[in-house]
Amino acid sequence: MAYLSGILALAAVWVFCAFLADRFRLNAALLPLPVLAGVAVWLCLWGFAGFLRLGGWLVYLAAAGCAVWLAAGGGLLRAARRLAAPGFVFFAAAGAVFFVLFAATKPMFIAWDEFTFWGTACKATKLGNALHAAAPGNVQAGSYNPGMMLLVYFFQFFGKGFSEWSAFFAYDTLFAACMSAVAAPLDKKRWPTAAVLLAGCFLLPWFFSAPGLGGVSNIYCNVMGDLPLAFVFGGSMCLYLSLHRRAAGGVLLAVTLGFLTLIKDMGLAYALIVAGLACADWLFADGWPGLKRLAKTLGLGAALAGPVLALFLGWSRYYAAATGASKVTVGSEEQVGYFGMLAQGVGQLLGLTGRTEKFEKLTGLMARSVVTVPVCLLGGGIAALAVIFGLLAVAWAALAGSRRRVVQFAVLGSACFGVFLLFHLFLYTFVLSEQEAYQLKDYIRYIGPYYLGWALGAVGLLALAAEKGVLPRVSRAAGLGLLAGVCLLAGVRGRPAAGFWNMPHTLYDERRDVAARAASVNGLLDWDDTVLLISQGDKAYRWNYYAYELNARLGRGFGGFGYGPDVEKGGTGWWDTTHMNLVNPVDAGEGRAEVYEYQTVCTAEDLKRFLLDRRYTHLLVDTSDAYFAISVAGAFGVTDLPAGRTDRVYLFRILYEDGGVRWEPVEGGAAG
Structure with a gap:
């Protein structure tokens, strides 16, 4: 049944995309990500109510209804034409390839964190037909958010047992959906450009975390939360860039940000960052706003932030009700609430309270980390930022009529990155022990998703420039040349001997x-x-x-x-x-x-x-x-x-x- 479940899940997503593209005349390449996000959010709501399996049946019944509507209304041919966009074709092909590959090779979980939480929680959700906090199982970090578990649940809904290879398939289908959103601006005439952009998106994870020649890579073959966080963060930015000022764009983005919040606790920060960037884009992209546009933008901000906060708080309350434990405290040496951590951190930062020795040391370490801690094949974060700003520079040069959007993306993204580093300074100070904090333990896992997601957003802007910019050939050649260099570097220096395609089964x-x-x-x-x-x-x-x-x-x-x-x-x-x-x-x-x-x-x-x-x-x-x-x-x-x-x-x-x-x-x- 694992095979049938995977096929039906892919078919349901394709049907939902076809229905939305035909009914609302939307770009099909933008739809796989919000459709998958919407399924996970829908299942989460039913999980809160204790009826997760019923929520799954309703998803598939809705997909069947959409298929009937398309067939009865003569929309199949119209939908097929809309689905022929390069991004969506890539999504459909990638999903099919991942299904066949994983069904044939049947990879298994091997990463430590897959057993301490991520894989175990997926299994508990599936076998218990309940959110993992209430399902029987040995989930050690039960307070972690349930988004990816629910996506995996959807992809093996009809199976009796739990299939590990199906979990990898669900994850990688989500990644393909995010890449589809990145390439969405490119129409059917831009297949060569789309191919290079999508290849760059596919290789970027190796650029930011590569095992090196002769190693074994678990990229695209793990079920942890870091890579989904990065991809959905980047894909969400591409959604608002491509659905500029469309009402449907606000709905699709709100659903996607809700899912982003459900991936990890840090997803709340990422979702609010994207919401802020989207509001600034809608407010200032066409010049200085008037009061009417300001009021509409405030409404948009509330519409985007509302579901994000509701899902975050909803999961916190559900977890507390299911386990009797609190989800809003952190700390390894002593427990402190999230708001208490922020208040104490800001107080020490501004000198309102005395700085501890630990805070002083970590402030210096975090300030130097952008240079000293390698996060990509070129070295420290400063090198990764150079690549990102190189992509943005090409997009700025090409988008003569929309350069303000690129500037906003660069400036506000940089400001959010600074705040992001500051937040992690507080995390290291109040959550980790001194030994772990001074080593900046898991720095790449904490900070890496921002780099990767921001880079995907920059590639999305490059796609806009390639489609709508002035001097399209020159700008396209410059941008694609830069991206090809990143691909070459990832392919030569980051190329592993084994990966998701031939993972050694002796492991x-x-x-x-x-x-x-x-x-x-x-x-x-x-x-x-x-x-x-x-x-x-x-x-x-x-x-x-x-x-x-x-x-x-x-x-x-x-x-x-x-x-x-x-x-x-x-x-x-x-x-x-x-x-x-x-x-x-x-x-x-x-x-x-x-x-x-x-x-x-x-x-x-x-x-x-x-x-x-x-x-x-x-x-x-x-x-x-x-x-x-x-x-x-x-x-x-x-x-x-x-x-x-x-x-x-x-x-x-x-x-x-x-x-x-x-x-x-x-x-x-x-x-x-």
């Missing part, structure tokens, strides 16, 4: 092993069970794989030296963690080499106290060792565990009796 060997082991005991577990995993020597990879594969809640372990009171209360010190490797205190004295890279110094008595506190229902032994098999397991009544990994896992029920703990083998829980 999935451990995934398959864990999947088989989990499947052997899933029939003995349900979502009310909590399972403590023992996999000695693991670096938490197998823990995350089991969290994804098991049909039960995976219990967290502890780290430190023993389990007992906090250090401040006279104890040895311990902390919550995910996976733990249990080590004999005799082998973990001062000056001794670590037995495992990540280890918990733990006696059988420590583990007993821990289990009595947590009350986990089951214990799953994936990999044992001599210490665990003899000294630890023996204290709980188990004497036949192997001292290593075998071809089977061992599932035990944890029994709590008279203040003691013992493990009882589950019948059938040691399947080969």
Whole structure:
């Protein structure tokens, strides 16, 4: 059914695009992005109400109704002519290619964050037919926004299980939709120009994050949120550039910005940036405005910002209602609200309150980061900005009658970029620990989407210049030459040995092993069970794989030296963690080499106290060792565990009796 679901999803999108293009005489190349965005927003609203599956059925029924309307009204030929725009043809062809490629190669999740949230949340949404915060599953970062999970849900709506390759297919279809919006200004006479522009759009992610020659690239083969954030940010800008002052443009843009908000928390900032740029474009593009145009622009701003804020706050309330936890606090060392973070950050920035040492250091690091931190194949952010402004310069030279639009895009985009850096200064100060903050951890993931999205917007302006500018041949040649240089650089210096087209399946060997082991005991577990995993020597990879594969809640372990009171209360010190490797205190004295890279110094008595506190229902032994098999397991009544990994896992029920703990083998829980 995964194949049929993918085909029906593509067909539904094409039908919606054909209907909108014919009914409202819209540029078909602009429609795939707002259609996909609209589907995700629609499903989100039904998910809030607890009827996600009904929302999916209504989407497909609406698509069937549009198809009937086109056929009965004789609009098929008219719609087909409108769909022949270069951007839409690229979208349709790219979607078909991605479907065939992924259906044939069946890639799997391998990135760390796909198991800590992104992939696991997609699976939970699909199997639970509910937004991931309310669906059963081991989603660790449950407060993250649900937009991409809902898009994946739409693309495998009719399947019974969850298909990982279909998730990649859904993501990449969205990227193709964004590229279609970039090339929308080009008509049927501009196929060569469109081909170069679309090739540039396709290669830009490698320009901004490339593994280098001989590496393995997961671009277009991951289900994390950074690349969708960048593409939808850039595609949204191209929407307002191409739908200048059209009422339909406001509706399509509002829907798309709502979806942008649902991709990640930072999507709220991106959506408001695009809304501000669109309002400025509508207000000033044709000269200084009068009061009437100012009033209309304020109305437009409210119409764009309203859905954005409503969806952001709606998800926050839904998450709080579903989990009982707050979504509006952040912080690794101490919790602080979003508004509190901004207030404290602005206060320190303006000198209204005393600056902390951490804030002072990070201010310098962030100011220099545009030069010192590589974000593209040419080096630091300053090099990426040079490329973006090179594209804008060509567009400015060509758009003689609309140069104000390019200037606004450059000036306001630069101002927003500065504010964006400032916001991340606050994030590093109040959210990350000192060690992570001073390393500017994940800087490229945080800042990179702005560079890529802004570059896509610049290419969209270049497309406008190529279609409507003065000296079209000269401007087109200059712009395409610059873009071709970026393509060449990405193709030569950023070309990986393997990627989405030939991802080495040896990377999935451990995934398959864990999947088989989990499947052997899933029939003995349900979502009310909590399972403590023992996999000695693991670096938490197998823990995350089991969290994804098991049909039960995976219990967290502890780290430190023993389990007992906090250090401040006279104890040895311990902390919550995910996976733990249990080590004999005799082998973990001062000056001794670590037995495992990540280890918990733990006696059988420590583990007993821990289990009595947590009350986990089951214990799953994936990999044992001599210490665990003899000294630890023996204290709980188990004497036949192997001292290593075998071809089977061992599932035990944890029994709590008279203040003691013992493990009882589950019948059938040691399947080969």
